[in-house]
Amino acid sequence: MTIPTQRHGVPPAPRALEVRGLTKAYDGRTVVDDVSFSVEEGEVFAILGPNGAGKTTTVESIAGLRTPDAGSIEVFGLDPVWDREQVRRCLGVQLQESRFQDRLTVREIVETFAALHADPLDVGDLVDRLGLGDEADTRYARLSGGQQQRVSIAVALVGRPRAVILDELTTGLDPQARRETWGLVDELRDDGVTVLLVTHVMEEAERLADRLALLDRGRVVAIDTPQGLVDSADLEQRIRFTTSAPIEDEWLRRLPEVSRVARADGEVTVAGDQEMLFSVVALLASHQIVPGRFHVDQPNLDDAFVALTGRRLVTTTADQEVA
16 A cells, blocks of 8 residues: 655645534533544545434534534634634535525525525526425425425535535435435535535435444444444344244254344244354255245444444434434
């Protein structure tokens, strides 16, 4: 591996986002506790955690909407509080609780924010791209919750930001609209836009993030790629099957790759390491047993979160962040 060298006298380019030791408390209760992470330019980075984990407080601090009690934040090398105007030009923000004037139409809202930027996107194209073309002249108060969410996304993107914060991006969206919105994040990545995605939905983080930080009770539990977090948790693989002939549980338990065997409703469940699948199939074949209804349950991000925090992440999009 070749390690690039820095040219003499030329400072390295700043990361898109750099958070060091971020701490914030309300009424004596610490909701963000020494949080540190960095995001490279062009990366989709997710902050994943349960409601109340401190996700929204973290991103509101990055956006300059809250002043940390301790720590530092840089957005492309700029301080979001002291360099507020410069940060506003390069960072788009869609927050979970965004609201706009009820009597304005979708087009009027987006055009108002477009006027704040020197080189905004075409408002009509952006509104169409977000599936709001038919509602462009509809007043904000008459929109559904999902449509209002898309208006806030349009406002975040209209200024052609180098980075964008998307907080609980798909709250209130139906499954089809959710997948269309995920496609938009893929397009932002392809365009080189840095995305900081805040979510408590496992599928969303697994689908979109290049890397993610698990946040629990205000602290960073782990940072890695989604698959890296699953691998680091050293989780069991599970397979479930029925059989064409009786099989002794003891045969399965003798396999060194197998840790547990259970039966329920005529189905055998076997748990073990990543090599277990091949050993179990070979064992069945050696006894001329054909498996039926064969299912492989691979460990996922939800399993990793449980292993790393000791509790399960609630993934309903109806819940609201409280910190």
